[in-house]
Amino acid sequence: MDGSLAERVDYQALVLPYARSPDQDAPRPVRHPVVIVGAGPVGLAAAIDLAQQGIRVVLLDEDDRLSTGSRAICFAKRTLEIFDRLGCGGRMVGQGITWNRGKVFFREEPVYSFDLLPEAGHRRPAFINLQQYYVEGFLLERARALPLIDLRWKNRVTGLQPQGDGVLLEIETPEGGYRLQADWLVAADGTRSPVRRAMGLESKGQTFRDRFLIADVRMDAPFPAERWFWFDPPFHPNHSVLLHQQPDGVWRIDFQLGWDADPVAERQPERVIPRVRALLGPKVRFDLEWVSVYTFSCLRMERFRHGRVLFAGDSAHGVSPFGARGANGGVQDAENLAWKLALVVQGQAPASLLDSYDAERVQAADENILNSTRSTDFITPKNEASRAFRDAALGLARDCAFARRLVNSGRLSLPSTYRDSPLNTLDAEAFDGPMQPGAPAADAPVRAGGEEGWFLAQIEHGGFTLLCFGEAAPEDLPGIGGSPLRPLLVVPAGAAPGKAAGLPVIEDAGGLLALRYDARPGTTYLLRPDQHVAARWRRFDPALVHAALARATGQG
Amino acid sequence: MLNTELNIAAPDDFYEALVALHRDLTPEQSSLVNARLILLLANHVGDATVLRQAMAKAREGIGPAGQDATLRTTA
Numbered sequence: 001m002d003g004s005l006a007e008r009v010d011y012q013a014l015v016l017p018y019a020r021s022p023d024q025d026a027p028r029p030v031r032h033p034v035v036i037v038g039a040g041p042v043g044l045a046a047a048i049d050l051a052q053q054g055i056r057v058v059l060l061d062e063d064d065r066l067s068t069g070s071r072a073i074c075f076a077k078r079t080l081e082i083f084d085r086l087g088c089g090g091r092m093v094g095q096g097i098t099w100n101r102g103k104v105f106f107r108e109e110p111v112y113s114f115d116l117l118p119e120a121g122h123r124r125p126a127f128i129n130l131q132q133y134y135v136e137g138f139l140l141e142r143a144r145a146l147p148l149i150d151l152r153w154k155n156r157v158t159g160l161q162p163q164g165d166g167v168l169l170e171i172e173t174p175e176g177g178y179r180l181q182a183d184w185l186v187a188a189d190g191t192r193s194p195v196r197r198a199m200g201l202e203s204k205g206q207t208f209r210d211r212f213l214i215a216d217v218r219m220d221a222p223f224p225a226e227r228w229f230w231f232d233p234p235f236h237p238n239h240s241v242l243l244h245q246q247p248d249g250v251w252r253i254d255f256q257l258g259w260d261a262d263p264v265a266e267r268q269p270e271r272v273i274p275r276v277r278a279l280l281g282p283k284v285r286f287d288l289e290w291v292s293v294y295t296f297s298c299l300r301m302e303r304f305r306h307g308r309v310l311f312a313g314d315s316a317h318g319v320s321p322f323g324a325r326g327a328n329g330g331v332q333d334a335e336n337l338a339w340k341l342a343l344v345v346q347g348q349a350p351a352s353l354l355d356s357y358d359a360e361r362v363q364a365a366d367e368n369i370l371n372s373t374r375s376t377d378f379i380t381p382k383n384e385a386s387r388a389f390r391d392a393a394l395g396l397a398r399d400c401a402f403a404r405r406l407v408n409s410g411r412l413s414l415p416s417t418y419r420d421s422p423l424n425t426l427d428a429e430a431f432d433g434p435m436q437p438g439a440p441a442a443d444a445p446v447r448a449g450g451e452e453g454w455f456l457a458q459i460e461h462g463g464f465t466l467l468c469f470g471e472a473a474p475e476d477l478p479g480i481g482g483s484p485l486r487p488l489l490v491v492p493a494g495a496a497p498g499k500a501a502g503l504p505v506i507e508d509a510g511g512l513l514a515l516r517y518d519a520r521p522g523t524t525y526l527l528r529p530d531q532h533v534a535a536r537w538r539r540f541d542p543a544l545v546h547a548a549l550a551r552a553t554g555q556g
Numbered sequence: 557m558l559n560t561e562l563n564i565a566a567p568d569d570f571y572e573a574l575v576a577l578h579r580d581l582t583p584e585q586s587s588l589v590n591a592r593l594i595l596l597l598a599n600h601v602g603d604a605t606v607l608r609q610a611m612a613k614a615r616e617g618i619g620p621a622g623q624d625a626t627l628r629t630t631a
Contacts, residue, residue, distance in 0.1 A: 206626045206627060207626065207627045208625070208626055208627075209625040209626065209627065210625075259625065380625070382624040382625045382626055383622065383624055383625065384587065385587070385591075388584075388587040388588050388590070388591035389591045389594075389595065391588055391591070392588060392591035392592040392594075392595050393595060395588070395592065396592055396595060396596070400596070400599075402595075402599040403595060403599075406595070
């Protein structure tokens with residue numbers, strides 16, 4: 001799937017044909033283990049993840065097109081690592097614009113720049129920019145290669161009835177309606193979520209009184225692949241502007257307009273072009289690719305699990321775009337949900353495991369909303385005092401180091417550490433560093449089977465991994481394997497494994513894995529299928545591992 | 557712990573300098589100078605507990621009578 005020879009597809013123009021399903025001719029509603037509503041990045045990611053774990057999925061979408069316009073463009077390191085596990089990370093990175101650096105300007109002066117991935121030894125960059133239609137297109141092509149996924153376009157959910165052991169769905173198609181029975185329903189159907197409405201549920205929060213104009217333009221421009229953010233620039237006084245590169249010579253320009261702007265008039269080319277011209281100067285030639293005027297809200301549903309219905313992505317929570325926390329947060333929801341739902345559907349975990357999806361992703365949504373709200377408060381001051389503090393921080397930033405850290409043009413998406421998760425086994429021994437229970441596993445260069453590779457690629461199998469550091473495998477380690485636990489021995493660089501007894505072995509090529517995991521010989525980590533840490537110890541003890549595994553699968 | 561006992565050696569000199577800092581400024585300019593001064597002093601103090609106590613003390617007895625530019629909403 002990761003070839004670069006693939007034919008160039010115009011994903012925006014792609015029409016995904018409706019096809020009649022045999023379910024529409026069945027005398028009674030056909031029953032499916034998992035139905036997902038919404039074939040956006042979140043629904044597609046969830047479907048692929050479930051299918052990779054052997055679960056049959058019906059994926060419904062009301063439309064027959066992928067994303068119209070660029071929409072989400074920033075995809076974070078953690079999301080790319082998830083796409084790697086889903087079999088399409090290489091295509092995303094190959095097509096995307098890689099960037100790590102951001103610059104902030106106040107009026108005419110640069111005041112601050114930041115590097116989002118200051119250390120080496122990671123497979124994926126801090127961010128790539130890639131139009132949402134490419135992301136959806138690549139996910140779609142991956143989904144189509146998986147026979148367990150049944151994609152149904154122009155299938156609109158018009159009603160649903162929760163039942164004790166599932167959900168009865170009413171679906172409208174170009175050829176009329178039919179009904180389906182879902183054991184589990186995943187609502188990845190976006191901000192206006194028809195599923196949420198049909199269930200009489202709400203997503204609550206606050207809306208900011210400000211309007212923004214997105215002008216995606218196609219041009220040859222001398223700007224570097226960096227995120228540039230201006231506060232109060234001479235070419236757009238009193239407001240902010242964001243400039244960011246996308247593939248195919250397309251640039252995202254985001255102009256703050258203020259609350260009084262007329263959203264219809266501001267969308268017209270005769271209004272947009274002079275704004276872009278003011279930024280680029282008179283000589284740069286450009287074409288408008290996509291124009292949109294938006295407002296935003298920070299919203300969240302009270303709970304993401306409602307019995308047999310699970311909400312993921314924008315249906316469950318909403319954030320401002322500054323921080324790239326919408327699509328990234330949504331894909332991370334999908335990954336958190338998929339392995340848990342797979343275990344429940346396969347009868348390997350109780351349904352209550354899904355309550356941990358709610359606990360972990362509500363916490364992550366709150367983290368995203370907190371960061372997004374803080375950025376918004378800085379970019380769109382709520383009152384005169386907050387405007388004065390904003391300008392004070394920007395004015396001091398050039399001379400005073402502390403003020404640079406207060407400047408907030410978006411705190412960019414980082415994965416959540418599920419510190420308080422019920423699935424974690426608390427440390428009984430002392431460890432340093434960030435790899436605490438609940439943390440997303442850090443990557444590092446490793447050698448596997450004599451070849452250079454990456455750590456995270458070694459733990460993409462969809463089950464739990466038991467990571468043991470040391471030159472030899474503990475004697476009873478081989479006996480612990482089997483679904484859903486796979487042992488993996490990590491030996492120091494150059495060391496030949498002593499008694500690996502047929503276990504998979506990797507070499508800690510640069511010593512970074514031991515450093516990042518604060519590992520010593522004997523250190524053992526239990527990693528979840530979504531590559532988050534469940535537990536860690538200084539020595540391998542089968543009884544402790546079994547207890548931690550039970551806890552991490554909702555049986556502890 | 558926020559010190560609310562006298563901690564400035566020459567209080568009248570300080571007060572005069574503080575007022576002089578705002579001479580011939582518009583209200584907007586003054587508000588910007590105050591904001592910069594608060595940020596500089598807050599960073600110098602550093603202690604989060606002291607800063608929160610100072611913020612609470614500053615706000616004591618002042619109830620909200622304005623409106624922020626955000627809306628409570630549902631979608």
